[in-house]
Amino acid sequence: MRASFFAAGFLVVSQLTLAQPALEQQLKAIQSDPVALKAAVEGGRKAASFCANCHGEDGNSRSPEVPNLAGQNPAFLLEQIRKFGSGERKDAFMQGLIKVLKDDERLQITLFYAGMPVAPAKADISQVARGKDVFGKLCARCHGEQGHGNAEIPRIAGQKIPYLQTSLMRYRDGTGVRNDQLMSIATASLKNDEIVAVANYLTQLP
Ligand code: HEC
Ligand code: HEC
Structure with missing residues (x-):
């Protein structure tokens, strides 16, 4: 059982990484270059000004149905943006919004949110x-x-x-x-x- 979980995991995860290889390589290149990263994060802060209405200025969302993006892994964010764009993930509002984002903006927004700290919430x-x-x-x-x-x-x-x-x-x-x-x-x-x-x-x- 365990072995087949891992086998399935390997298969699907490698499909995920191959979904948009060029963009993911660009993401890695920016992450490993401190100057480029700083510029991307600043660009992302501006490009995300509309997103902030729901996801919060710092990526900690203001409403319970809206996910925090702060501290999220950037490659995962990039992949979810792709999924909304392709319709593999459905949310009428997010799908429409994501379609107009250019590749550069996707990278910048992703890196901006990934760098913000998450504010954990109270639990029962x-x-x-x-x-x-x-x-x-x-x-x-x-x-x-x-x-x-x-x-x-x-x-x-x-x-x-x-x-x-x-x-x-x-x-x-x-x-x-x-x-x-x-x-x-x-x-x-x-x-x-x-x-x-x-x-x-x-x-x-x-
Ligand atoms: C075999 C690996 C694996 C296991 C085990 C697993 N997850 Fe996941 N989880 C993933 C992957 C991969 C994704 C991204 C899926 C996608 O693209 O929608 C994910 C996505 C999620 C998400 C969506 C997060 C978001 O930001 O939208 C939640 C919540 C989650 N998992 C919770 C759990 C919980 C709770 C458990 C245990 C009951 C669990 N996962 C077990 C691999 C796993
Ligand atoms: C009107 C409110 C609203 C605005 C504005 C908005 N979002 Fe969202 N966003 C949502 C909701 C609601 C979800 C959760 C959808 C679901 O349930 O799957 C979401 C989900 C996401 C996710 C998936 C997160 C995860 O953990 O899986 C990403 C990435 C995202 N939004 C990025 C953005 C970006 C980038 C912008 C700006 C260009 C933006 N959003 C603007 C409401 C909004």
Whole structure:
């Protein structure tokens, strides 16, 4: 079982990295050049001024259904922007908005948000121990012990509770709004109360 999880993981993750290789290479090149990175982050701050209405000036969102982008892994953000653009991920507003963003703006916005600190939220303390247990058993091996993810796997530490819950149910229930093979396998056995518990655990993680 474990081996097949990893095999599936390898397959899908390598597909993700190949989805837009040129742009991802550009991202890496900017990240490894401090001068270019500083300029990109400044450009991103300006290009993201409209995004701030919902995602917050510093990438910490103001509304529970809107995800924080602060501290998110830039390659993951770039990939989600691509998915909205191609319609693989559905959200009427985000899809329309993303289509008009040029490649440069995508890179800049991504790097700007990735560099901002996340502000963890308060949780229902009575849910946290159980959520930690679920996370350790089913999620940590991909999202990391601290929930910080890596280039292809999103950071979920400090994310908003309603957004976490909705996203997990969409993956589990195969609604078609958001598809990911790894996440549908990972959430298949989750009960609603475990989703509530794990969301409460994750939101308060720094
Ligand atoms: C009107 C509010 C609104 C505005 C403005 C907005 N967004 Fe969003 N954004 C959302 C919502 C809501 C979601 C979650 C959609 C879902 O449930 O899948 C989202 C999701 C995202 C995600 C996916 C994050 C993740 O963790 O998977 C990215 C990336 C993103 N937005 C980038 C942007 C960028 C870049 C801009 C500006 C060009 C922007 N958004 C403007 C509401 C907004
Ligand atoms: C086999 C690896 C793997 C496992 C195990 C896994 N995840 Fe994920 N997770 C991913 C990948 C890859 C994505 C990005 C999917 C996409 O593009 O929509 C993701 C996306 C997510 C998202 C959406 C984040 C965002 O910003 O939009 C949430 C929330 C999430 N996972 C929570 C969990 C939880 C909770 C568990 C345990 C129950 C879990 N994951 C187990 C690989 C995994």
